[in-house]
Amino acid sequence: MSALAGGSLEAAKAASKLAYPQDAPPATGEAIEIAPGVLWARLPLPFRLDHINLYFLDDGDGWAVIDAGIASQPAKEAWDRLLAGPLRGRRLTRLVVTHAHPDHIGLAGWLTERFDIPLLASQTAYLECLSTSLDPGRLEARVYTDFYRRNGLDDETNKRLSTLGHGYLRMITTLPSTFQRLVAGDRLRIGGRDFAVLSGDGHSPEQIMLHDEAARVLIVADQVLAKISPNVSVSPVDPQGDPLGLYLRSLTALRRDVARETLVLAGHGLPFFGLHQRVDQLIAHHEARCAALFEACRAGPRAPSQLLGVIFPRELDPHQMGFAFNELLAHINAMLRLGSLKLAPAKAGATQVVAAL
Numbered sequence: 001m002s003a004l005a006g007g008s009l010e011a012a013k014a015a016s017k018l019a020y021p022q023d024a025p026p027a028t029g030e031a032i033e034i035a036p037g038v039l040w041a042r043l044p045l046p047f048r049l050d051h052i053n054l055y056f057l058d059d060g061d062g063w064a065v066i067d068a069g070i071a072s073q074p075a076k077e078a079w080d081r082l083l084a085g086p087l088r089g090r091r092l093t094r095l096v097v098t099h100a101h102p103d104h105i106g107l108a109g110w111l112t113e114r115f116d117i118p119l120l121a122s123q124t125a126y127l128e129c130l131s132t133s134l135d136p137g138r139l140e141a142r143v144y145t146d147f148y149r150r151n152g153l154d155d156e157t158n159k160r161l162s163t164l165g166h167g168y169l170r171m172i173t174t175l176p177s178t179f180q181r182l183v184a185g186d187r188l189r190i191g192g193r194d195f196a197v198l199s200g201d202g203h204s205p206e207q208i209m210l211h212d213e214a215a216r217v218l219i220v221a222d223q224v225l226a227k228i229s230p231n232v233s234v235s236p237v238d239p240q241g242d243p244l245g246l247y248l249r250s251l252t253a254l255r256r257d258v259a260r261e262t263l264v265l266a267g268h269g270l271p272f273f274g275l276h277q278r279v280d281q282l283i284a285h286h287e288a289r290c291a292a293l294f295e296a297c298r299a300g301p302r303a304p305s306q307l308l309g310v311i312f313p314r315e316l317d318p319h320q321m322g323f324a325f326n327e328l329l330a331h332i333n334a335m336l337r338l339g340s341l342k343l344a345p346a347k348a349g350a351t352q353v354v355a356a357l
Ligand SMILES: [Zn+2]
Pocket: 099, 101, 203, 204, 222
């Protein structure tokens, strides 16, 4: 069996608890000073995960903004309340977008145009969002339906996934025609803070994180969340990709490079202390899932679609289904690379996997 199979989620859970400097989030339109010169606010999302965190960093005569929110009317209204409330009296200086997911980049075009401020992002996030806004129809292209069919999804589920399941990807505004590229290894000065620019893969390619080593503050985006295991998905346009391997690599780097006592400001959920514990929990979580898939495949070849219930036993709506199915494939691809699963002979065009004993 591989190094990925056989972790103990319970042991990691029991080992330690996270600590939360605030036990409740700010109400819509309000903000909490979560660290000196750092405001924390929330915008609504129309999903089961019903919010995203925004952060505002003191930037001299104004606020630098971390993430923009999804393109929806309620999110714009929440922005107006923030601007008339806690942000009143100071300008916005620039927008940093952490990654290409619409809940973070969706309103970037709207915001940068409205306030005439620069957009800072990774090249990958910028180009990914730009390509979707230039060609939204590509999300229903054959590459997606073929991908799901090949992995054993029935036609009806496949159709719901490629339409409803991908609908949220269109909740974006058109990006400005220029941006300022952030690259891992850069230093970024914002007000009195000097951040190291980090990037991590697995949840979203080249996701940007900002690390103030001196003050021990990490803006971690969606790479590490306190309660939720961040989604790690295979993209249908990179069907053999190994986002789980990249994700685990990034978690290991964060644990190595960021001090244990650091305040973690995440894209969802509560800010927390306990990065190292949370990284250990997430690694154990994925190891446990790989172990469960390994067990399920020992009995004989399975199509990926037959394995979904092994790691996602509850009922899923089309939005969740897209994340869940592509995350299942992330585990399968990681195990194929490590040799704990192998491809089994199957009908033409279909995929089956079997545990390598
Ligand atoms: Zn995300």
